[in-house]
Amino acid sequence: MLTEFLSLLCLGLCLGFEDEKKNERLPKPVFMAWPSPVVESKSNVTLKCRSPFQNTTFRLGKLNDTGPKQQLSSAGNNAELLLIDLKPKDSGTYFCTYKTTVFQGWSESEYLQLMVIDSRSLIFITTFSCLSIFLSFLSVFIIYRCVPNGEFKKEWIHHSGK
Numbered sequence: 706m707l708t709e710f711l712s713l714l715c716l717g718l719c720l721g722f723e724d725e726k727k728n729e730r731l732p733k734p735v736f737m738a739w740p741s742p743v744v745e746s747k748s749n750v751t752l753k754c755r756s757p758f759q760n761t762t763f764r765l766g767k768l769n770d771t772g773p774k775q776q777l778s779s780a781g782n783n784a785e786l787l788l789i790d791l792k793p794k795d796s797g798t799y800f801c802t803y804k805t806t807v808f809q810g811w812s813e814s815e816y817l818q819l820m821v822i823d824s825r826s827l828i829f830i831t832t833f834s835c836l837s838i839f840l841s842f843l844s845v846f847i848i849y850r851c852v853p854n855g856e857f858k859k860e861w862i863h864h865s866g867k
Contacts, residue, residue, distance in 0.1 A: 731812035732757055736801040743820045746792055754801035754814065755783040761803045768798040768816065791821045 735755040744750050754763050763784035766774035777784040784803075788795065799819055802811040 729808060731803070731805070731808050731810070733812055734763075734801050734803050734814045736799075736814035736817050738799075738817055738819055742817060743822065744791060745824050746821050747790055747824075749787060749789045750791060750819065752786045752788065752799060752801070752817070753783060754785075754803065756803045756805075756812075758782055758803075758805045758807075761805050764802045764811070766800060768800060770797070793821050793823055795819065796821045 735753075737753050738744075739751045739753055741750070752765055754765060756763075759780065759782050761779055761782060761784075763777045763779060764774045765777070765784065765786045775786055777786070784801075796819055799817045801814040801817075804811045
């Protein structure tokens, strides 16, 4: 009689523990873009999603995209999605979710902003940045050469009343 009671008690505790696990919230997955979330057009990027659990089902998708979400099952704890020949229209906010057989519901990652930059735009931005830096240094050099030594200091003291 005592053995049956202990067996039922253990079974009840085990089942209760499983129910508790189903109501717990899953930790967020780690979501990243490799080699970088900022890439040139016509290049490739791999979206990587990782959970702390084995045997998970992953979904990877783009926010506000009406197309189907990519669903991947994994015996391990990660999933990868290779995006090839990217275009600027592929830029956007991506996310990853996962679920396990033990826990109910999906856990969603932080959003990842993918930027696909047209190579012509990248050349323009780089050129403009370099030109701006060059003109700034040139301005400082001209001001330094045109103002007589100590003249600026005298003028500043005169205007401040000292």
